Amino acid sequence: MLLLLLLAIHRQATGTIVASELRCQCLNTVQRIDFQDIQSLKVTPPGPHCQQTEVIATLKNGQDVCLNPEAPLVQRIIQKILKT
Template sequence: MAPTTSLFLRSAMLLLLLLVATHRQATGAVLATELRCQCVKTLQRIDFKTIQSLKVTPPGPHCTQTEVIATLKNGQDVCLNPEAPLVQKIIQKILNKGKAN
């Protein structure tokens, strides 16, 4: 095999490996969007009846603050201020509802 062919094959294999690694990273559990805070603006209050689900993310390497993301019944996601008294009541209400079952 000629030296240029061998170099070409090595380059092609390296490119293929890079593409596979990039694809794995893009489809894996850790994405670039998870490495920063998701909530830029937060709401102080929201009508409890409009909430379909609630996700609470504790502080970590991705973000230094607790994030509360509510998915509304219309499909919209909104960020809630975890320090707001009404938001804390909503979280407690959901936690207590889970204990009652």
């Protein structure tokens, strides 16, 4: 239990993912990321637990990073993925 709590605190401190499905997962976002570093992308639309669209990229090194869904680069990445 303590390990899970420490992991959640660590994730919050780095500004990436919060270990809870009952609220927004992204506390902070990054504006830019290299497209080639992305292994997968998850777009979560607004819902009852979070009123904002969330874009979470899993990088090839296994790290999850929250991207700003309003950033032009992120929108281009999403469009590129949707076209493939």
